[in-house]
């Protein structure tokens with residue numbers, strides 16, 4: 480893998496940088512999208528600054544959310560361009576498309592040291608296409624904007640997508656400083672972590688994350704499950720889960736994981752109570768119920784207080800903890816307590832000299848929004864799914880492709 484320095488003299492060169500600028504947005508009082516946590520933008524600044532200071536014409540590309548291959552106003556990167564400009568302390572020229580007339584004109588107008596941000600990559604079907612040809616066509620148009628490529632979006636290195644994977648085959652390519660740092664920390668978790676070693680999983684990308692459990696059972700001593708993941712596990716144990724998030728087609732696989740964990744002496748810790756609400760809303764009626772008593776018309780939106788205590792207890796003696804995915808829908812105050820309690824348990828481990836790593840856009844946003852600071856954890860990673868797949872020992876397309884170049 481080449482470092483940026485190995486790309487040679489960048490003065491006057493057009494350099495495409497893939498960053499992960501997928502930040503949480505919420506409508507402000509006027510209904511405009513406001514960034515609720517700019518951690519990923521901040522984490523992307525050092526590489527962009529270094530390239531600009533080296534005299535490159537920096538073309539940043541990124542995605543926001545999961546639009547379906549066509550423009551959608553609510554997923555525009557325009558608010559991110561404004562925030563990036565504030566953090567860089569220089570203007571960021573925003574192209575209103577990704578590889579079209581606006582992108583070409585904005586790039587052509589860039590001077591040495593200027594920074595351009597292209598509109599959301601996922602407004603183009605080619606970015607996430609399953610077909611390698613469709614991806615290659617889009618990657619070709621992206622690569623046509625630049626003379627070199629820097630891969631700095633750690634949160635997407637597990638995605639075989641045009642801007643992460645295919646483009647690196649078309650341009651001289653290097654790894655960015657953020658990806659180097661993130662991989663450096665995660666390597667410590669895969670090479671002889673101090674034990675007991677626990678992995679805590681939650682969040683909403685349930686099907687993505689269920690897939691990593693099989694492997695985590697082979698590496699971690701304890702797995703704690705919260706968030707939207709819980710209900711597929713509860714279902715596999717024979718509980719009814721009302722209207723909660725459920726991956727029905729994974730129930731059988733999860734039953735297999737529970738069996739495998741038992742065989743290997745790995746403890747899977749599940750909640751014993753949940754906060755059950757009538758709707759996915761802060762105003763919905765809600766109450767704490769045992770996991771064996773979730774009403775048919777309610778959804779579990781947080782782990783309950785007895786579960787928070789149980790999780791803290793199961794983490795107390797751990798020397799290494801990796802956590803991805805909030806324990807509940809923390810953005811709404813009635814469902815934030817489980818995530819807050821878990822973060823507090825990790826802070827105690829950090830203070831006791833253990834290594835704690837929090838990964839994922841929403842998990843990082845959650846700990847900050849709930850009043851914690853980055854220095855209370857060993858590392859806050861910009862990647863959730865990417866970290867998990869790295870810990871799994873899987874080859875990550877965005878990294879292996881850089882080994883080829």
Ligand SMILES: Nc1ncnc2c1ncn2[C@@H]1O[C@H](COP(=O)(O)OP(=O)(O)O)[C@@H](O)[C@H]1O
Pocket residue numbers: 681682683684685705706707708724779780781803804805806807808809810838839840841842843862863864
């Ligand atoms: N029980 C639940 N039901 C529905 N959504 C949940 C639940 N628990 C957590 N969430 C949601 O999960 C989202 C974060 O999930 P995810 O994207 O997987 O995490 P990360 O970005 O940290 O990898 C949050 O927006 C939160 O509201």
Ligand SMILES: O=C(OP(=O)(O)O)[C@H](O)COP(=O)(O)O
Pocket residue numbers: 499501544545634635638684838839840841861862863864865
């Ligand atoms: O938010 C992200 O991942 P994460 O939620 O696993 O941390 C990345 O930006 C990747 O987004 P994706 O999961 O839509 O490909």
